[in-house]
Amino acid sequence: xxxxxxxxxxxxxxxxxxxxxxxxxxxxxxxxxxxxxxxxxxxxxxxxxxxxxxxxxxxxxxxxx
Numbered sequence: 001x002x003x004x005x006x007x008x009x010x011x012x013x014x015x016x017x018x019x020x021x022x023x024x025x026x027x028x029x030x031x032x033x034x035x036x037x038x039x040x041x042x043x044x045x046x047x048x049x050x051x052x053x054x055x056x057x058x059x060x061x062x063x064x065x
Contacts, residue, residue: 004046011047012036020060031063 005011016035017027038059041050051059 002048004043004048006046008036008040008042008047011040011049015040015049016060019056029065030060031065034063035059 003014005014012032016032016039020027020030039049039051039056040047049056
C-alpha cells in the first residue's frame with residue numbers, strides 16, 4: 001500500500017527524515033531536498049514515495065553531505 005501525504009513537507013518528514021533517523025543518524029548530515037526530489041512524486045491524491053527500499057537507501061547514500 002502506498003502512503004500519500006497532503007503536503008510535500010509531511011511526506012519528507014514521514015518517508016525520508018524518520019527513515020534516516022530510525023537508523024540512529026541525524027538527518028542534517030544529508031541533502032534532504034535533493035533526496036526528496038528523487039524519491040517523492042506528486043500525485044493528485046497527495047505526495048508519495050515512488051522508489052523501492054533499496055533504491056531509496058542508494059539515493060540517501062549519494063546525498064550525504
